[in-house]
Amino acid sequence: MKCEIISVGTELLVGDTLNTNAQYLSRELSLLGIRVLYHTTVGDNPKRLEDVMKIALGRSDLIITTGGLGPTQDDLTKEVIANLFGKKLVQDEKVKEDLLQYFVNREFVMTDNNLKQTFVPEDAVVLTNPKGTAPGVMIREQGKTVILLPGPPREMTGMFEGSVLKLLNKEKNQLVVSRYYNISDIGESAAEDRLLDLIDVQDNPTIATYAKMGEVLIRITANGKDEKEISTLLDEYETIMIQRFGENIFAFSKDSLAEAVGKLLIEKNVTIATAESCTGGLIASQLTEQPGISKVFGLGIVSYSNEAKQTVLNVSRETLETFGAVSEETAREMCDNLRNISNADVSVAVTGIAGPDGGSAEKPVGLVYIGLNVKGNTEITECHFKGDRKIVQQKTANKVFHLIRKSIVDKVE
Amino acid sequence: MKCEIISVGTELLVGDTLNTNAQYLSRELSLLGIRVLYHTTVGDNPKRLEDVMKIALGRSDLIITTGGLGPTQDDLTKEVIANLFGKKLVQDEKVKEDLLQYFVNREFVMTDNNLKQTFVPEDAVVLTNPKGTAPGVMIREQGKTVILLPGPPREMTGMFEGSVLKLLNKEKNQLVVSRYYNISDIGESAAEDRLLDLIDVQDNPTIATYAKMGEVLIRITANGKDEKEISTLLDEYETIMIQRFGENIFAFSKDSLAEAVGKLLIEKNVTIATAESCTGGLIASQLTEQPGISKVFGLGIVSYSNEAKQTVLNVSRETLETFGAVSEETAREMCDNLRNISNADVSVAVTGIAGPDGGSAEKPVGLVYIGLNVKGNTEITECHFKGDRKIVQQKTANKVFHLIRKSIVDKVE
Missing domain, CATH: 3.40.980.10 (MoaB/Mog-like domain)
Structure with missing residues (x-):
């Protein structure tokens, strides 16, 4: 045809x-x-x-x-x-x-x-x-x-x-069924590389990859005369997907990373609080797109200015003056203090330079510190993202969601 | 050609x-x-x-x-x-x-x-x-x-x-120039209705409309031998656009409503703070997509739970118990208290039910109260939005941006 x-x-x-x-x-x-x-x-x-x-x-x-x-x-x-x-x-x-x-x-x-x-x-x-x-x-x-x-x-x-x-x-007198695997922290080319042997000989099922910022969606599509025939084909490929992508698979569906993390928090009843500087509320906003999130999410703070970091998050003036707003120390204080204010199981804080202005040789645009406190213990991740303002903001959010998910999955398994 | x-x-x-x-x-x-x-x-x-x-x-x-x-x-x-x-x-x-x-x-x-x-x-x-x-x-x-x-x-x-x-x-033997008018609070069909007489006879300039959620972008394109000839044609249409859409025009460009409001706040040096419940950080997040917004935006609070409304925004327990979290009274207290915490020129607070759950006969999904405090004076707008969770959230944000813009334009003009 x-x-x-x-x-x-x-x-x-x-x-x-x-x-x-x-x-x-x-x-x-x-x-x-x-x-x-x-x-x-x-x-x-x-x-x-x-x-x-x-x-x-x-x-x-x-x-x-x-x-x-x-x-x-x-x-x-x-x-x-x-x-x-x-x-x-x-x-x-x-x-x-x-x-x-x-x-x-x-x-x-x-x-x-x-x-x-x-x-x-x-x-x-x-x-x-x-x-x-x-x-x-x-x-x-x-x-x-x-x-x-x-x-x-x-x-x-x-x-x-x-x-x-x-x-x-x-x-065409046939049934067609697709299954989806959404993965994070692997680029599209790298993901495709791991599938090259299958893509090269693909006939039934077929494999397609779709890249979004920080996510690669893999679709496996099989056709056949009935559901059983198709299921057998798809089950075989599911085993391969799990072997090759393991814990990078964050959803066995088209769910975005934010959706998957939102659902996981609700399912495991893990409470969360956010303190955002350079992402300006993006993390809270994407979490709260999830219906039912109010069960686990109570408080987000967008502490954009130094004053807000001091007034609302109690970051000490000394820390801000000695290390700067974009520093490991500020991220740590934001995160620790948020934990005290919110008493959430997981507290996350980000501070960074989204650009286009505000960067320097020492602290360039794209530098972001992420603090993640899980039940009292804070870990800091330093990131260097490339791209324009919106891309730096979205990549930061995705990294945060990836870290949250990892902390929950690691704890549970 | x-x-x-x-x-x-x-x-x-x-x-x-x-x-x-x-x-x-x-x-x-x-x-x-x-x-x-x-x-x-x-x-x-x-x-x-x-x-x-x-x-x-x-x-x-x-x-x-x-x-x-x-x-x-x-x-x-x-x-x-x-x-x-x-x-x-x-x-x-x-x-x-x-x-x-x-x-x-x-x-x-x-x-x-x-x-x-x-x-x-x-x-x-x-x-x-x-x-x-x-x-x-x-x-x-x-x-x-x-x-x-x-x-x-x-x-x-x-x-x-x-x-x-x-x-x-x-x-080439001619020049082509386009001008854009972005309007809010009018649907695409209704906007086109107001332009029908012009669209019916269009030749030079031509008119095109493009709809997004809560925004309609109108493009007027003229051609001619030189810039002066084109400007004369476009100026004539600009007068018509202003007559027919007046204050619904929020940008004389392709800027989105959030971008236009962000730029307006920066240009007029009007400081702003946000307190969000049902929008979960969407308003802060869309504002902070704008480069340079740190000049006027310092603090956003996502007070999703009642506890957060009490702890961070000092909303009284009595108000929450008597009137509920989604009420004119709570919106007013959130807004007033945010003004006191932030000391911003404009403080905006929203509380509502984005759904799909949480609605009742008395307070249905889509009910949203918006509080807007301009230099000490708080006004409450009650809204009833239709649509799914994401749509209610985005419509709320757009209404907030519309109200902020109106308050600044009204004050200035």
């Missing part, structure tokens, strides 16, 4: 938006054994969209479009494709009901242009949008399959995972 | 590589006033590459390709295009010399396949590669301009900035 991905949106052609959708779909389709031979991007222009659709229908069997399904005037993908196949747009009652409910739930006033989204080409399969208002559409005509997905990546991936994957698998 | 970007490489079609080249070129070309109408991606396959080149020559005046210029067997772009124009590949002595020198300089041994890179189509303009070995090529034939650039982003951008920009500048 030859496939083409058509991305619709002038924002892509003027360079405002990076086309991550085409990459996501290419990878997903490749893992399903579908050959993607072309990507095409075209603006919100009906004539040019029609032209590229005609070219695509001439050379591809499966065409997946993204973008142009929303409520505004320049959202034209459905209209152009319905017209091309000589189909009318008809209002779908279920879609209309969902749309009205969407606005009721959010207490938004619905403007009339939103109703445009309730019209779909006649005889088309409607794909629900779990993350937004614009439904997707699948049309089969003249031996071709055309699937229309929304442009915003969250909505597009939500619809792909929720509906399209099933439809494509049905067509 | 209609332009098409053709990206060559199977790694793009299987999703291994994100196509950042197409975005970079689109942006650069748009700024030169060149309209990019299509992106096409094709694999390292001579027949399909030839087909997409033929389609491009039929609809575009300027075609820029990236990829397929290297030394390996599957690098075929030069060969396919020379063949299409009926041109021979001839060895370029200067390119050969540079290539040999490249390897001498790096003390690498040159393998023979590298010599493939010294052959270029006859009569073509050779573009030197400041960051690698494969030269680029420009061909003008039959009223069309075809520019072949290497695939690795460093090499591609180096060649674009070093050679292509100059060549295109000679040809």
